Amino acid sequence: MFKSVANNNDKKIRKTFHNKNSNAIPNLSTNSNPNKNTSNKRKSKILLVLGLLAVGSSLFSISYQKSPPQAFLEEVDIMSKEESLPKNLNIIFVLGGPGVGKGTQCDKIVKDYGFVHLSAGDLLRAEQSRPNSEYGELIKNYIKEGLIVPQEVTIQLLKNAILENYNKSHQLNFLIDGFPRKMDQAITFEKTVHPCKFVLFFDCSEKVMLERLLKRSKTSGRDDDNMESIKKRFKTFVETSMPVIQYFEQQYKVVKINCEKSVEEVYKDVQNAIKDHE
Ligand SMILES: Nc1ncnc2c1ncn2[C@@H]1O[C@H](COP(=O)(O)OP(=O)(O)OP(=O)(O)O)[C@@H](O)[C@H]1O
Numbered sequence: 213m214f215k216s217v218a219n220n221n222d223k224k225i226r227k228t229f230h231n232k233n234s235n236a237i238p239n240l241s242t243n244s245n246p247n248k249n250t251s252n253k254r255k256s257k258i259l260l261v262l263g264l265l266a267v268g269s270s271l272f273s274i275s276y277q278k279s280p281p282q283a284f285l286e287e288v289d290i291m292s293k294e295e296s297l298p299k300n301l302n303i304i305f306v307l308g309g310p311g312v313g314k315g316t317q318c319d320k321i322v323k324d325y326g327f328v329h330l331s332a333g334d335l336l337r338a339e340q341s342r343p344n345s346e347y348g349e350l351i352k353n354y355i356k357e358g359l360i361v362p363q364e365v366t367i368q369l370l371k372n373a374i375l376e377n378y379n380k381s382h383q384l385n386f387l388i389d390g391f392p393r394k395m396d397q398a399i400t401f402e403k404t405v406h407p408c409k410f411v412l413f414f415d416c417s418e419k420v421m422l423e424r425l426l427k428r429s430k431t432s433g434r435d436d437d438n439m440e441s442i443k444k445r446f447k448t449f450v451e452t453s454m455p456v457i458q459y460f461e462q463q464y465k466v467v468k469i470n471c472e473k474s475v476e477e478v479y480k481d482v483q484n485a486i487k488d489h490e
């Protein structure tokens with residue numbers, strides 16, 4: 213189908229050319245042109261036009277740099293507070309495939325160590341259900357398709373939650389669960405919010421994660437706990453989120469934890485990792 217459209221277009225273009233240049237077969241060789249004067253005049257005209265275009269684009273580029281369009285981040289009005297974030301935050305990223313057990317382990321860490329648990333997925337779902345949210349529909353679609361919501365939205369939600377907790381109770385210790393899941397998020401968050409101290413990477417086979425998710429689907433009420441969305445989430449994890457883990461591995465920031473064990477056994481490894489980073 214695409215081929216036939218392309219062929220039609222191609223024919224149309226060729227036809228137009230032929231009409232405008234009745235006898236014309238385009239000739240790119242200057243030597244074969246009998247009228248050199250006319251050819252030279254044409255060349256000078258073309259050079260003049262190219263020169264004007266170059267000057268124009270330089271002027272445009274200078275003015276563009278002086279007043280670039282506002283970054284999307286500034287336009288997101290989920291809650292744009294002017295307050296700056298504290299510089300001494302203690303941030304642990306909690307990463308791993310869908311259903312590996314991130315939330316389960318975070319709940320246990322919160323109880324024992326008093327961290328604040330911020331799940332990027334939970335924040336997005338809350339924003340999705342917020343009445344009149346500008347991003348509700350967008351978030352819903354991305355989640356159903358297992359795709360990563362544009363970073364501006366997620367980072368703003370995380371910033372707001374960090375600030376809220378800091379303002380309320382001077383909390384500095386945060387578990388950021390299920391984020392960053394894409395390279396742009398990792399870089400922007402560490403640059404504009406705070407670098408992470410280390411990364412807990414929960415590892416598990418897809419088979420086990422699928423079993424856990426299907427079991428959870430009976431009670432979770434989540435739009436994406438179904439076979440179709442789960443497959444898409446696995447794909448996104450492998451293709452988009454694993455490179456983030458590799459990026460932090462190169463910085464020796466990753467503690468990999470095998471999650472094909474009981475919740476308590478996994479938690480022992482988690483505690484050791486926290487101890488090693490005190
Ligand atoms: N070690 C474990 N052994 C058996 N079941 C587990 C284990 N850890 C978690 N589960 C169960 O697996 C399901 C998924 O766990 P959890 O919600 O913590 O995963 P998650 O990584 O946060 O998922 P998601 O990425 O979808 O948010 C839950 O029903 C949980 O009770």
Ligand SMILES: O=c1ccn([C@@H]2O[C@H](COP(=O)(O)O)[C@@H](O)[C@H]2O)c(=O)[nH]1
Pocket residue numbers: 310311331332333334336354355356357358359360361362366389390391392393436445
């Ligand atoms: O940084 C993020 C985190 C999550 N999402 C989207 O939310 C769903 C659900 O996330 P869970 O961590 O499983 O609760 C995820 O599949 C993404 O669609 C995101 O876009 N960005």
